[in-house]
Amino acid sequence: MNPARTLLRAGVIALPVLATAYAAPVVSTFGPLRNRFLPRLAGQGRPGHVALTLDDGPDHLSTPHFLRLLDARQVRATFFLLGSMAIRSAALVREMAASGHEIALHGWAHRPLLLRGPRATYDDLARARDLIGDLTGTPPALFRPPYGVMTTGTYLACRRLGLTPVLWTAWGEDWRARATPATVHHTVTRDLRGGGTILLHDSDCTSATGSWRTTLAALPQILDTCAEQGLHVGPLRDHGAPAPARVGRRPIPGVYRA
Numbered sequence: 001m002n003p004a005r006t007l008l009r010a011g012v013i014a015l016p017v018l019a020t021a022y023a024a025p026v027v028s029t030f031g032p033l034r035n036r037f038l039p040r041l042a043g044q045g046r047p048g049h050v051a052l053t054l055d056d057g058p059d060h061l062s063t064p065h066f067l068r069l070l071d072a073r074q075v076r077a078t079f080f081l082l083g084s085m086a087i088r089s090a091a092l093v094r095e096m097a098a099s100g101h102e103i104a105l106h107g108w109a110h111r112p113l114l115l116r117g118p119r120a121t122y123d124d125l126a127r128a129r130d131l132i133g134d135l136t137g138t139p140p141a142l143f144r145p146p147y148g149v150m151t152t153g154t155y156l157a158c159r160r161l162g163l164t165p166v167l168w169t170a171w172g173e174d175w176r177a178r179a180t181p182a183t184v185h186h187t188v189t190r191d192l193r194g195g196g197t198i199l200l201h202d203s204d205c206t207s208a209t210g211s212w213r214t215t216l217a218a219l220p221q222i223l224d225t226c227a228e229q230g231l232h233v234g235p236l237r238d239h240g241a242p243a244p245a246r247v248g249r250r251p252i253p254g255v256y257r258a
Contacts, residue, residue: 043197045239083108083128102235118153175207184218
């Protein structure tokens with residue numbers, strides 16, 4: 001038998017297997033499955049607390065409006081920043097950190113990590129982590145992948161860089177052009193539970209143009225609803241950690257730790 005042909009056949013057989021293994025963590029993108037079996041990755045914390053998180057900033061046009069609103073409400077949040085945005089607004093990043101908000105990592109570029117190999121994934125995260133660490137004086141501890149899509153390479157990069165992945169339990173679908181303050185509020189509160197993590201966007205750099213204004217208009221209502229339900233809103237660092245989910249008597253380990 002031709003050795004070269006044998007190796008080629010083996011490679012053809014192995015390639016789909018390796019690709020499947022690399023992409024296997026993508027199943028965590030499915031919210032109900034993630035919330036049920038991976039509570040820490042979903043961002044589930046202590047029952048009386050709700051974590052408010054905002055993605056895709058900072059944007060010098062939109063983010064300051066959110067900072068003013070949150071300051072007026074005496075609420076602090078976790079901002080998942082893109083390195084490509086942070087480098088354009090270094091002073092704003094420092095202001096956010098100085099105001100008491102938690103600064104976390106969303107990668108350098110908002111591109112699906114599923115389309116990147118392990119080395120490219122690591123380079124993207126490391127570049128953004130180093131920039132944000134230089135700007136704030138503290139390297140970020142939390143990471144949220146673009147589109148919420150995890151891969152094996154992403155987990156490995158996070159482990160090497162000391163990052164903890166965390167997704168969300170409720171979102172507002174506020175990036176859509178057809179979103180309104182009412183739909184954003186309804187979509188968030190429909191899935192709102194004590195211990196949950198809310199995902200919104202303080203920038204429209206990857207969303208419909210001007211969508212941040214819809215989010216900004218919906219945010220006071222969302223905060224009011226949380227208050228009415230007796231839920232304290234704050235950043236992920238104050239979120240605590242849930243008890244492990246169980247199937248029968250066996251605990252299912254999570255990823256997120258406060």
